[in-house]
Amino acid sequence: MKTAEELWDLLHQAHELPYGAAQIALVEQVLRHVDTAGDPALAFYSRLLATTAYIYGGEPVKSFPTFSWCVADFDRKPAPYHERWTHNLLWLFKNMVSMLTKFPEVPLARTHAVLDDMERRYREHGRGMQAVYKHRYLVAEHVGQTEEAQAWFDRWQAAPRDELSDCAGCDPSSLANHLIGQGRFAEAVELAEPVLAGDLSCNEQPQSILSELMVAYLRSGHPAEAADAHRRSYLIERNNLADLGGIGDHIAFCARSGNEHRGLEILQRHIDWLDRAPSPSSAMWFAASSSLLLRRITDRGHGDAVIRRTGRPDVTAAELAGELSAFAVETASRFDARNGTTHQSELIRRELDAEPYETVVQLSATARPTAAAGPIAAPPAPVVTVVEPPAEIPAEASLAELLDLAWQYHENDREAARDEVTDAIGERFGVPEEPLLAARLCALRGLRLPDDAHAETIAVWEKAADLFTEAGAAGEAITMRARIAAERANLGERDGVVEPVQADADHQDQHGDAARRASAWLRLSNVLLQLERLDEATVAGDRADECAAESGDPRRVAYHAMMRARIRAMTHRHEEAVTAARAAWDFYREHGPATMSVDAAMIFGQLTGDPVDALAAFDEVVASGLEGLAFPVRMQRGRLLLRHDRAGEAIGDLVEAVALSTEQGSDEAGAFARHELAQAYRMTGRTAEAIEVAEEALLGYERFEVRERADDCRFLLAGLYEAFGDRNRALAGYRDLIERLADNPAGRGQIAERAGQLLYDMDRDSEAALTFQAAAEALRESGDLVGELRLLRRRLMALNYADEVPAAEELIALVARRYADLPAGPAAEPEVNWERAIFAFETGNLLMRRDRFAEAVPHLRGAPELLREIGAIQDADRVTCMLAEALLRSGSPEEAEEMLDTLMAGLAPDAPARSLAEELRTEARDAKKGLNDR
Numbered sequence: 001m002k003t004a005e006e007l008w009d010l011l012h013q014a015h016e017l018p019y020g021a022a023q024i025a026l027v028e029q030v031l032r033h034v035d036t037a038g039d040p041a042l043a044f045y046s047r048l049l050a051t052t053a054y055i056y057g058g059e060p061v062k063s064f065p066t067f068s069w070c071v072a073d074f075d076r077k078p079a080p081y082h083e084r085w086t087h088n089l090l091w092l093f094k095n096m097v098s099m100l101t102k103f104p105e106v107p108l109a110r111t112h113a114v115l116d117d118m119e120r121r122y123r124e125h126g127r128g129m130q131a132v133y134k135h136r137y138l139v140a141e142h143v144g145q146t147e148e149a150q151a152w153f154d155r156w157q158a159a160p161r162d163e164l165s166d167c168a169g170c171d172p173s174s175l176a177n178h179l180i181g182q183g184r185f186a187e188a189v190e191l192a193e194p195v196l197a198g199d200l201s202c203n204e205q206p207q208s209i210l211s212e213l214m215v216a217y218l219r220s221g222h223p224a225e226a227a228d229a230h231r232r233s234y235l236i237e238r239n240n241l242a243d244l245g246g247i248g249d250h251i252a253f254c255a256r257s258g259n260e261h262r263g264l265e266i267l268q269r270h271i272d273w274l275d276r277a278p279s280p281s282s283a284m285w286f287a288a289s290s291s292l293l294l295r296r297i298t299d300r301g302h303g304d305a306v307i308r309r310t311g312r313p314d315v316t317a318a319e320l321a322g323e324l325s326a327f328a329v330e331t332a333s334r335f336d337a338r339n340g341t342t343h344q345s346e347l348i349r350r351e352l353d354a355e356p357y358e359t360v361v362q363l364s365a366t367a368r369p370t371a372a373a374g375p376i377a378a379p380p381a382p383v384v385t386v387v388e389p390p391a392e393i394p395a396e397a398s399l400a401e402l403l404d405l406a407w408q409y410h411e412n413d414r415e416a417a418r419d420e421v422t423d424a425i426g427e428r429f430g431v432p433e434e435p436l437l438a439a440r441l442c443a444l445r446g447l448r449l450p451d452d453a454h455a456e457t458i459a460v461w462e463k464a465a466d467l468f469t470e471a472g473a474a475g476e477a478i479t480m481r482a483r484i485a486a487e488r489a490n491l492g493e494r495d496g497v498v499e500p501v502q503a504d505a506d507h508q509d510q511h512g513d514a515a516r517r518a519s520a521w522l523r524l525s526n527v528l529l530q531l532e533r534l535d536e537a538t539v540a541g542d543r544a545d546e547c548a549a550e551s552g553d554p555r556r557v558a559y560h561a562m563m564r565a566r567i568r569a570m571t572h573r574h575e576e577a578v579t580a581a582r583a584a585w586d587f588y589r590e591h592g593p594a595t596m597s598v599d600a601a602m603i604f605g606q607l608t609g610d611p612v613d614a615l616a617a618f619d620e621v622v623a624s625g626l627e628g629l630a631f632p633v634r635m636q637r638g639r640l641l642l643r644h645d646r647a648g649e650a651i652g653d654l655v656e657a658v659a660l661s662t663e664q665g666s667d668e669a670g671a672f673a674r675h676e677l678a679q680a681y682r683m684t685g686r687t688a689e690a691i692e693v694a695e696e697a698l699l700g701y702e703r704f705e706v707r708e709r710a711d712d713c714r715f716l717l718a719g720l721y722e723a724f725g726d727r728n729r730a731l732a733g734y735r736d737l738i739e740r741l742a743d744n745p746a747g748r749g750q751i752a753e754r755a756g757q758l759l760y761d762m763d764r765d766s767e768a769a770l771t772f773q774a775a776a777e778a779l780r781e782s783g784d785l786v787g788e789l790r791l792l793r794r795r796l797m798a799l800n801y802a803d804e805v806p807a808a809e810e811l812i813a814l815v816a817r818r819y820a821d822l823p824a825g826p827a828a829e830p831e832v833n834w835e836r837a838i839f840a841f842e843t844g845n846l847l848m849r850r851d852r853f854a855e856a857v858p859h860l861r862g863a864p865e866l867l868r869e870i871g872a873i874q875d876a877d878r879v880t881c882m883l884a885e886a887l888l889r890s891g892s893p894e895e896a897e898e899m900l901d902t903l904m905a906g907l908a909p910d911a912p913a914r915s916l917a918e919e920l921r922t923e924a925r926d927a928k929k930g931l932n933d934r
Contacts, residue, residue, distance in 0.1 A: 058241030144343025294321035391417035439467030671700025749778035
C-alpha cells in the first residue's frame, strides 16, 4: 500500500507529463490507492487531475464519474481543501457541458441540467455569466436551434469576461467559427490575427484557432497564411488522440485545396485512431472528412490505392470511402434522434458532398512551387554566347579524310559534329574492310556511347584494339588498351588497370607528339586518382601538363587545367585548384563548348571561396539544364547560400534538389537535401516547415543507416520542437540523443546541457539539476574541465530553486576543490575567472534566499575583483551589490556603506546597478545610524 506522501509525489509527476496515455496511466495508479490513504484532499485533487487528464488525453468518457465524484464531495462535506480548488471545479463544468454533447447516448436533458447547475454555482460563487452564455450558445448551435443560438451568442458577446471565461485564444476561436459559418472570412481573420500575435499557451491553443483559420485565410485570399496555419496546427494536433476531430479538419482541408496526396498521408497515419476515438462526435467528423478525401482520390482515378489498418484487412480508397460515409451518416442520425432535429445529418451531408475550393494552396514544404504559389527565388540564367555550329562534311571526302575530320572534331570538343561525321561514314561507306580504317571507326563509335555505358564501351574498344593489332598499328593498339583499362577503372576495378595505361604513357614518351603524350599521362593521372594513389596521380598530372603546354594547343591546356583543379583540390592545394578551375572556366566560357564550360563552372563554383564568383558559376550550371548536374548544383548552390546567411534564397534550390532526388529515385541523396532544406527553413523562422522536412530527412537517414547525419538531424529536430513550443517532444529528443552518444562524452555533455536548460525553463528544477550533473560528468570525461564547472554552476542554480539545500552545499564544496586544481588570479583564463565569480554569486543567491547572509559573505569576497580584471563590469557591479547586501543583513552596515560608496563613485548615471546600489546604501546608512544611536 502506498502512503499519501508517495501518492502526492506520483500526482506531481503526472502533472509534469504531457496529456496522453502515459499521464492517464500514472493518474490511474494513484486512483487505485487514493481512498485508502486517509487524505481527503488527495482524494479530491487526484480526481480533479484525472478529469482533466481524461478530457485532454483522449478518454473523456472516463471524466464523467471522476467529475461527478468531485461535485458530490464538494457538496457533501465542505472542507478547506475545497476552497483551494473551487476555481478548478467550476472551470471543469465547461468541459463537462462540451463533452456531454459529443455522446449521443447522453440525453439532451442531462446536458441542460448540467448547464443549469453550472449557472447556479457560478452565481453562488460570485462569478460572471460570460462562460455560461457561451456554452448555452454552443449547445443550441449543436442542436441546430438557430434563433436560440443567436440569442445566446448575443448575450455571450455582451457579457464581460471574468476569471472563468475561456482563454484569450478559445473565445476568439469560437467566434471565428461563428463568422466562418456565415461566410465572413475576412472578419474571422481580422479577429484572430491579434490573438495569434499574443501568448497562447492553454491546452487547446494555438492549434484550435489556427485550424479554424485555415479556411478563412484561403477564402479571403491568403493561401500562404492558410498553409502555415495548417502546418502549425497539425504539428500540435497529430500528437494527441483527443484532437482526432481536428485532424479530420486537416484531412478535409487537404481534400479541398488540391492536396489529396498529403491528406492521404495524414489519413493513413491516423486511421487506427478511429477504433479508439475519444467520442462518437470526433469519430463522426473524422470519418466524414476522410470519406470526402477518399472520394476525391477515387474521382481522380486512384480508387484502388490501398489503406492499411492495424488488425484489419487492407482496404482500397474507394471501399473505405463508402464505409466511412455510412458510419458518419449513421452516427449523425443518432445525434439527431437524441436532439430531435436533423441538424447533424445536414452538416455531415454537407461535409461529404463538399467540392474543392476555387484556390489551390501548396501545403508540402518540399514540393516545387505552383503557379498559384508563385516562384521561389530562382537563379538568373546567364547568356550562353558560344553555340556549336553543325559539322561541315565535304561531299567528295574519302573514308580516311572523314575519319580524320571526325577525330579533329573530337580533339576540339565538338562532340555533336564528331557524331554527325561518324554517322555520315556509316551511311556512305558502311563497315570498312581495311582493318586500320575499321579500327579507327570502331574507336570513334566507342566515344559516342553514354558515359555510364562502361561495359558496352569496353566491348567496342576491345574490337578496335584487335583491329589495330591486325593492321599492324601497335602504337594505336597500346592506346586502345589504355582506354579500355581506364574504363575498367571507371567500373571500380582495381587490379591490372594501371599497367596498360602506364605502358601507353611510356610508349608515347618514346614515339608520340606532345598532344599524344599529354593525353596518355593525363589518362594515367586519372586512373591513379581513382585508385587514391594521390602522390603518383599528382606526378603524372604534372607531366601531362608539361606536355599540354608543349603542344601549344590552348584547348588542351584548358582541359588539363580543369583536371588539375580536381587533383589539386584532393591534395589540399586549394589556391592552385581555384586558379586552375578559373583558367579552365574562362577559356570554355569564351570558346565553348557549352558542356565543357558548365563542367568547369561546376568545379570552380565548388572550389572558390568568393560567394559572388561561386553563384555566377552555379548559375551557369543551372541555366544549362544538364540533367546529370541538376541535383548536385542545386545542393551546392543552396549550401553556399546557407553558409552566407542567405537562407531565404537557398530554399528554392534545396526544394528543387529534393524534387530532383525524388524523380531520380535517389532517396539517400534526398535525405541530405531535406536536411539542408530544414536548416534553411529554420534560419528563416519557418519552424513548422523545418520540422516537417527534418522529420522526413531523419526517416531517410534511418533507412540508409547514416548514423552521424541522423544524430545531427535529431539534434536539429529537438531544437526545432523547442522553438515551436513542443517542449516535451524536444526533451524526448534530447534524451534520446544522450543515450545514442554513450561513446561520445563531449557530444553527450552538450546535449545534456540543452536538456537541463529546457527542464530549468519548464520549472522542473530537480530534474534539471540531475541533468546538469550528468552533463558535467560527461564534459569532465571528455577533458573539458572548464565546461564541467559551467555545468556545475547551472546545477547549483537548479538545486537552489528545487530547494535541495543539502545537495547544493555538497556541490559548493566539490566546486571549491575543482577550482583549487585550476590556475587562479591573472594566470587563469578569463572564462575560468568569470565562472568562478558567477559561481560565488549563485552560492550567495542560494544562501541569502534562506537568510544565511553571514555565510554568504566569504563566498562573495573577491568575486567582484575577478570580474573587473576581465572587464565584466556590469557583472562585477551586480556581485558587489550582493556582497554589500550580505554584509548589511549580517550586521556590518559600515563596511556595506563603504563598499557602496566606492561603487557609486564609479557608476554612470544610467548604469543598471545604480538604483539598487542607492537603495542599499540608504538602508546601510540608516542601519549604521541605528547602531550608533544605541
